[in-house]
Amino acid sequence: MIRIAIADDHTVFREGLVSLLSEDNNVSIVAQAKNGKEVLEILENESIDVLILDIEMPEMDGFDTIREIRQLDIEVRVLVLTMHSSLQFIKNILKAGAHGYLPKDVGKTTLLNALDTIHRTGQFHSPETAKMIMDDLREDTHTTAISPREKEVIQLIADGYTTQEIAEKLYLSRHTIESHRKNILLKLGLKNSAGLVKYAIRKGIVYC
Known part of the structure; x- marks a missing residue:
């Protein structure tokens, strides 16, 4: 009982x-x-x-x-x-x-x-x-795989900067920034920058 x-x-x-x-x-x-x-x-x-x-x-x-x-x-x-x-x-x-x-x-x-x-x-x-x-645990695992540099790139994407502007701010080539963006989307299983920004805000990776 x-x-x-x-x-x-x-x-x-x-x-x-x-x-x-x-x-x-x-x-x-x-x-x-x-x-x-x-x-x-x-x-x-x-x-x-x-x-x-x-x-x-x-x-x-x-x-x-x-x-x-x-x-x-x-x-x-x-x-x-x-x-x-x-x-x-x-x-x-x-x-x-x-x-x-x-x-x-x-x-x-x-x-x-x-x-x-x-x-x-x-x-x-x-x-x-x-x-x-x-x-959610799987998402957290993906999030921890994001490097500090990639987090910088995500933050700048969320802030509305273009690929060229991000490259100039980080003193990197446009090609390197594009590679970072593609790697981030691949790691997180996302399709585009809009989805990336929504995900990053929800998980506390960036702040807007």
């Missing part, structure tokens, strides 16, 4: 989740909370296996709640259930100390599978989330 606590400030959603999960014989809903402070009070008095946690809550949000749980070294696994789905958001909650993530529009079967997986193994990543994270 998995002992569950649910934290979400939207009463209708929280109670709907309780009703949904209560239908499963492997789950026991031990407590509910509408903010992080209530979560910490529950964890002081109850043994909870998995905490289903929203992020945007009053008084103490999900991020602060996770950090406080980690700081207090409370033995509970945290599954974040939220409307946010960007890669950076997912990376932030995992970095904060969450054990898994799911969007709020997830189906019952997937949610129950996530609870069971986190309870047994200590973490859960859906195939979609795992793919996003792995793709």
Whole structure:
């Protein structure tokens, strides 16, 4: 039996989740909370296996709640259930100390599978989330392969300089700059300078 606590400030959603999960014989809903402070009070008095946690809550949000749980070294696994789905958001909650993530529009079967997986193994990543994270790691690997000189070239491209102007600024030939540009696109798997600039800004290689 998995002992569950649910934290979400939207009463209708929280109670709907309780009703949904209560239908499963492997789950026991031990407590509910509408903010992080209530979560910490529950964890002081109850043994909870998995905490289903929203992020945007009053008084103490999900991020602060996770950090406080980690700081207090409370033995509970945290599954974040939220409307946010960007890669950076997912990376932030995992970095904060969450054990898994799911969007709020997830189906019952997937949610129950996530609870069971986190309870047994200590973490859960859906195939979609795992793919996003792995793709990002591959991009980071490509980014680290960019040399300091190539980063200079990327920055100047992002600043709107032509190939000839970049060559003059770096005291290099036009041919060398063209070679740098082609090598950069090849390393990053990009097709043109427009895609390069978007990628470089997103990954923090350059700043505009």
